[in-house]
Amino acid sequence: MARYSEITEEGSTNVYADLGYGDAAEMQPKSQRAGEIARAIKARRLTQDGAAALLGIDQSKVSRITRGQFRGVSEAKLLELVAKLGHEVTIVVGPVRRRAGKNELQFA
Template identity: 75%
Template sequence: MSRSNPTAIEEGSTNVYEDLGYAHAAEMQRKAQLAAEIARTIQARGLTQQDAAALVGIDQSKISRITRGQFRGISEAKLLDLVTKLGHDVKIVIGPIQRRAGRIELQFA
C-alpha cells in the first residue's frame, strides 16, 4: 500500500454474513457459532471425528463438514441437538414481548 493510494477500510458489523449481504444472515451466524462450538467441544474432549460421529449418531463425513463450517442443509435444531449430545446443556429462554421483532441470541457459558 503506497501513501498516494491508500486502501479504504470499512468497519463491519458483528455479523459477517450480513456484511456480505446474505439472506438469513442472523440464522447463518447462529449456525456458524454452533458449528464452531461443536468443533471446540470435539477437540476439548479429545475425540476423533469418528468417535464424535458415533457419539452423536451421524456420519463422520457430516462431522467433518460441520467442523469446517460447512453447515448448509443442517438445521439449527439439528446443530443444537448435536451440541447436547456432546455434553452441553442448552437453555432456551423466551423473553417478554417487545414492540419490535424479536431476535434469537446465543450465549456460551
C-alpha cells in the same frame, strides 16, 4: 514509494449480512453452534470417527459441520449435537426490547 490510505468499514454484528447472504439471520446462530461443536470435539480430544459415533451422525457430516459447512443441517439438529457433547442447552423466550428480536446462545 506509493502511499496507500487505510480504508476501513465498520461491519454489523453479522458477518453473513455484511457479505450479502440472503439468509444471514439463519447463518449467524448456526455458525456459533457449529463453532461450539468443533470446540467441544477438540476439547474432548475426539477423532471425527469418535465424534460421529457419539453424535449418531456420519463422519462426513462431522467433518462438514466442523469446517463451517452447515447448510442443510437444521438449527434444531445443531442444538441436539451441542447437547450430546455435554452442554446444557437452554432456550429463553422473552419480550423484545428493541425493534427486532435476536437469537443468542451463550456457552459457558
